[in-house]
Amino acid sequence: MSLLEVRDLHVEFHTRDGVAKAVNGVSYEVDAGETLAVLGESGSGKSVTAQAVMGILDIPPGRIAGGEIIFQGQDLLKLPEEERRKIRGRKMAMIFQDALSSLNPVLSVGYQLGEMFRVHQGMSRKEARAKAVELMERVRIPAARERVNDYPHQFSGGMRQRIMIAMALALEPDLIIADEPTTALDVTVQAQVMELLADLQREFNMGLILITHDLGVVADVADKIAVMYAGRIVETAPVKDLYRAPAHPYTRGLLDSIPRLDQKGHQLSAIKGMPPSLLEIPPGCAFNPRCPMARPVCRTDEPPLYEVDDDRASACHFWKEMFDAR
Amino acid sequence: MHADHSGKKQAREEGVIARKLMARAQAENAYAEGEAILEVRDLVKHFPLTQGIVLKRQVGAVKAVDGVSFDLHKGETLGIVGESGCGKSTVAKLVTHLEQPTAGTIRYKGEDITRLSGRALKAVRRNIQMVFQDPYTSLNPRMTVGDIIGEPFDIHPEVAPKGDRRRKVQELLDVVGLNPEYINRYPHQFSGGQRQRIGIARGLALRPEIIVADEPVSALDVSVQAQVVNLMAKLQDEFGLSYMFIAHDLSVVRHISDRVGVMYLGKIVEIGTDTEIYEHATHPYTQALLSAVPVPDPEAEEGRERIVLEGDVPSPANPPSGCHFRTRCWKAQHRCVVEEPLLIVPENFTDTAGDEPVHHPSACHFAAERASVMPPAEG
Structure with missing residues (x-):
């Protein structure tokens, strides 16, 4: 327990x-x-x-x-x-x-x-x-x-x-x-x-x-991380897995948008737009207006927390694609 | 409907052309790239500590800035990092003439501007603008965005004639990535x-050559922070701006800066290019700072040495003798107590990395590189 x-x-x-x-x-x-x-x-x-x-x-x-x-x-x-x-x-x-x-x-x-x-x-x-x-x-x-x-x-x-x-x-x-x-x-x-x-x-x-x-x-x-967006958990994973291979586009966006001490570049890949107002959370996946992978289904169906592995889960309809794309 | 749309598009294109012309004109009359546009020498700012209510007498001084020298080159970004209380914000205020220095000189394009006042000061200020940290308190809540961004034109009417202001403000909104129709919000x-973009637009209004940004992104969420950092980099390329970028976040500073100065208790302890500071730091304080910055990658964190400093920063009203950092330094010896180290290229320089010769000033008697404070490079 x-x-x-x-x-x-x-x-x-x-x-x-x-x-x-x-x-x-x-x-x-x-x-x-x-x-x-x-x-x-x-x-x-x-x-x-x-x-x-x-x-x-x-x-x-x-x-x-x-x-x-x-x-x-x-x-x-x-x-x-x-x-x-x-x-x-x-x-x-x-x-x-x-x-x-x-x-x-x-x-x-x-x-x-x-x-x-x-x-x-x-x-x-x-x-x-x-x-x-x-x-x-x-x-x-x-x-x-x-x-x-x-x-x-x-x-x-x-x-x-x-x-x-x-x-x-x-x-x-x-x-x-x-x-x-x-x-x-x-x-x-x-x-x-x-x-x-x-x-x-x-x-x-x-x-x-x-x-x-x-x-x-x-x-x-x-030991483990839960990533939240607009009042929902969008991804949970053991720390190392999350950093190595994020299974949600928001997590990946966050990781890409922080400047790192050990890296020098000129363009940070920022997530476009801004978080939604909690008074009117977008229908479907709350992240869809900012998501580079969004498709029609994301605007209508709210993704459940899909089981990715024994100890990780992702609330993205296309988490498999995120893994395959790597 | 259609005509209106194309009209707007045309206006926007004209705006872009005007902007480019302006940038070019500015670049021509200005200093060549790389020349020192701002030279700061031995800058000192002491805030008096007084005692007594009627008969005030000075009992000491907070030595906020205690002998700081640096150059800002045309078109570059100089990052200033340090912890709270190190004097980095006071340096910003001195450079922008919001505070009078106790001693030292500030030269802008070779001209001493330290003691300017009246009309001459006003003319210089046009070229040195500031962007503040907190976008919530640095914008007047009772003014519209148009009035906020247009206010600099009231003070410097020569930049934009009255009839032209609204268009100018809308152009600025467009430049910083906001909808020009938001002018009345x-x-x-x-x-x-978005507020920080408004603050940046206000800073840009007078087409300054130098922008002093004091913690411009520290109040923002990471995903938004990246947008603002990218915007600042874009504007620098577009307008040939020189930035003084003050922040406590070493990762952000490295990202945007060409050169970096590290401050501790009112002094610059080490200054150099971003590679010199981040890959070949020789001052123990810089090394401790670097080692303390968490990296969002657990695998890179492994095998990395973390120097945890003892205690707190001493009070700037009563800094330690000799080297200011000696009370927290693991290398401290008797010499550090009696002799203040100068900010010079160390003579007894030992290069542990051995790949390239590094010569940058470091204010430590025992300056030496130290491996493994930075996460291992990705391979």
Whole structure:
């Protein structure tokens, strides 16, 4: 049994302009000790899916329109809020992109870290503070004992992100969802933070969902990748297979459009056009207006996730051609 | 209907011809390709740190830019890379005269423009334009696209006579790949990539020779980012522009740049052609930066060395003595504490690759190449 299994999840937002279908039938699984990267551009529904799993979606305007989220054998969507609250923090935790706005600026980091233990485990302030120092040491913050009373603005961006990681780890959860954890950081710091996250995951045998738009970041940390476009998963595959032979034109377009450090050219093959509005997703395959391989069937029939191999799938009617063309 | 369509087509063709003529005229009166159009020498910008409310006294200075020199050649792209706080954006502001330097000189076509003001400054500014990072905050939400792109003409009416402006703006929209009929729309009606095209059109309006682009694509999604990078490359060829391209993303910078300067704590630590920097880096900071950039290819990642730097960038208000990088450098020795390394071609140069001689300036006492920071070449 998987640690987490999302089945056919649908999430919509009711806005002034109509219903925005942010997630349209997403399914994925994560095992203990496994890293799943969810890749997509802004508006692809990658973060909304994660928020639904965590149970931190804004409802309303959001609404879960269907599907199941099975975590350790329980369907989270059927649990009352009180029960879900116990799971949040204790069994699953989340790391956000922007550490500065996720931390409370008027409380010391020690207080905020200790809060996890006071609220969930009823520890005294003194015990909680000692635990906070321990956590800060674990995420390799130098001089943790002296810095425990400092406020968030006194830390650098990389250190703040470490504090966010420490907070997520505090109660040793089974699943961590990291939403763009390194996007706001400089490359050298990004490398430090990714390394830390990977080490800690191994140490605690946690499941990790890594949400990102950066194909480079996930290349060497993820086990498998799910690529999202317009609220749907268009391709899932083990990391190496996906980079070697993408089975969906969107994935290939993404790979071709990033400039690479080790390649110098003058023309990037950009994907034409832009992602669709979630208020009016094109009929058939959502990618068809931008797809170089589109045919009439793509405009009428929505492709299911075809099984390409035991462990990979593609939502393209013509995935076989993509393989043959290579 | 039909007549209208062909009329529009004709107008567009005329636009293309006019553009080509203009580009040619510009190329003729301008500097020859390869000549230094902009020379920056020992540029310094210190922001004072003050204490006290009534009686302000200076207690120190943030040394944002601390002695930077480089040339920008006609028709080339100079990339400036570095992490946040290294001073790369301040350099952009100094070059575009949005900030006054504390010391140093900026020469444009041989003329010292550092202390210009009034009419003379206005004339120079026409030729040095800027494209900003955030297309959401750099466009006034209450102005139409036509007004935004046309505003430079209000300041420099000599470029476009009043009656001709609308046509000029539509031509610019066409140049950057937007529908000329969008002229009356507002910024919020466009996506991020389209807004950045509007920002570029505004930068192009006065037919400048130099465009300083500060992180022009970092706010965009990858698929859109590629479109904008391609557009900038196309415009450079078309108009013979010189770019100063400032970014933190080393992959993007390599893609677009002819030469690259690497900045750390207010100084350029290494500068050279893209091959020199990316294939034959000799400064430890450049090597660490390169090794930290993830490559979207797990097989290339294997067998690649990753240098993970310790700690954080020191505060520019109180930079380390000697070499600024020494606090995080694995090669640091006593000499690095007492003697500041100059940005020169290293004498004790050791070429580990051994394939071609490389001579580019590197501000390190122990400059040497290091293998395997870059992913292995595809074979």
